[in-house]
Amino acid sequence: MYNKLQYISQGESVEEQLYNIHQALDNGCDWIQMRFKHQKPKKALALAEATKFLCEEYLANFIINDDVHLAEKINADGVHLGLSDMRVSEARAILGKTKIIGATANTFEDIVCQVTNGCDYIGLGPFQHTKTKTNLSPILGSEGYHSIITKMKESQIDIPVYAIGGITLRDVNPLMKTGIHGIAVSGVITKSDDKQELITQLNYNLYGNVTI
Numbered sequence: 001m002y003n004k005l006q007y008i009s010q011g012e013s014v015e016e017q018l019y020n021i022h023q024a025l026d027n028g029c030d031w032i033q034m035r036f037k038h039q040k041p042k043k044a045l046a047l048a049e050a051t052k053f054l055c056e057e058y059l060a061n062f063i064i065n066d067d068v069h070l071a072e073k074i075n076a077d078g079v080h081l082g083l084s085d086m087r088v089s090e091a092r093a094i095l096g097k098t099k100i101i102g103a104t105a106n107t108f109e110d111i112v113c114q115v116t117n118g119c120d121y122i123g124l125g126p127f128q129h130t131k132t133k134t135n136l137s138p139i140l141g142s143e144g145y146h147s148i149i150t151k152m153k154e155s156q157i158d159i160p161v162y163a164i165g166g167i168t169l170r171d172v173n174p175l176m177k178t179g180i181h182g183i184a185v186s187g188v189i190t191k192s193d194d195k196q197e198l199i200t201q202l203n204y205n206l207y208g209n210v211t212i
């Protein structure tokens with residue numbers, strides 16, 4: 001089963017991205033999504049190769065946002081695809097059965113579609129407003145998660161759901177009560193002055209007292 005905490009990288013340059021990714025790994029995060037939008041292919045490749053190397057050192061999962069061909073080229077663990085990115089079924093044909101393909105959803109109908117196309121987990125959001133992404137889909141709040149996850153149970157759709165969008169430490173317990181599997185966060189870790197304490201607390205709230 002996938003880890004419950006996914007860090008989505010931030011940074012304006014390869015160096016800043018790599019610093020943030022290294023910090024997240026060093027402080028206890030073992031799943032990285034490299035999100036480095038609108039870059040020249042050479043820079044994206046350089047960051048992906050360096051991140052892959054780091055993730056191997058920390059035994060962390062490494063997936064790439066949006067770019068299926070880059071994930072294939074460097075043999076990453078997988079990709080995360082949104083509603084306007086390559087279709088999950090097409091990515092599956094390129095990457096094969098063993099790679100992780102995460103897919104975005106904002107509604108129950110999105111989930112049905114993404115699951116039918118063969119994704120491995122759902123990134124469901126946004127939970128609340130965030131500055132990390134523009135053109136956000138409608139905000140879900142805890143009630144949105146509760147209602148969508150209830151519909152999933154009624155329809156016997158069993159797939160890990162990650163909440164995403166503006167999530168902070170205090171949101172984790174109420175979100176976990178809705179039945180999600182985990183969270184994907186970016187800003188809260190990138191901007192934290194005490195990443196070790198924050199990631200420890202996030203993991204504690206995600207896993208309870210289960211040893212990880």
Ligand SMILES: Cc1ncc(COP(=O)(O)OP(=O)(O)O)c(N)n1
Binds near residue numbers: 066085103105123164
């Ligand atoms: C885990 C996770 N969930 C959702 C997203 C958002 O993906 P997308 O809608 O394609 O938006 P961008 O991240 O590409 O701007 C995600 N990245 N990760």
Ligand SMILES: Cc1ncsc1CCOP(=O)(O)O
Binds near residue numbers: 130166167
């Ligand atoms: C990529 C993405 N998709 C929906 S919200 C979001 C941003 C998540 O980052 P943060 O945790 O900083 O809000």
Ligand SMILES: [Mg+2]
Binds near residue numbers: 065066082083
């Ligand atoms: Mg995308």
